[in-house]
Amino acid sequence: MKGLICYFSTTGNTKLACEHINSKIDKIEFDYYDITSSNEPNFSDYELFGFATFTDYFEPGKLMVRYMESIKGDGKPAFVFNTYGQMSGNTLGSMARAIKESGFKLIEAYSLHVPENYPPLI
């Protein structure tokens, strides 16, 4: 089975976590899609999706929200994932709502506490 992880990562925490998730899953071969790049993959090539971003003021990064709202899930399974420095707030809930509204079937959601990258708090 082929999967696609769509991620938004400014300093690399979320990207590194996605690579770790991929390394721990056996039967699914994941490709990655950096949503800030222009070469969007063909969604019909994939059966499982992941959406991953960092927490930006207690919410998902805004680019990721806009991206999730712009795509069509067609009932395919998807998980949502975020990294955060101190308080994740509404991040996971907002991501879950966005992908369900886009027509994906939500199968898992997880927030990972990682090192802070918000300059005033470092």
Ligand SMILES: Cc1cc2nc3c(=O)[nH]c(=O)nc-3n(C[C@H](O)[C@H](O)[C@H](O)COP(=O)(O)O)c2cc1C
């Ligand atoms: C502008 C900005 C706002 C942030 N807001 C939050 C926040 O509200 N809560 C939190 O726990 N972490 C917050 N963080 C920390 C990041 O979510 C965290 O370090 C994340 O792992 C960064 O991921 P990345 O390296 O993939 O971009 C913020 C970071 C930045 C730069």
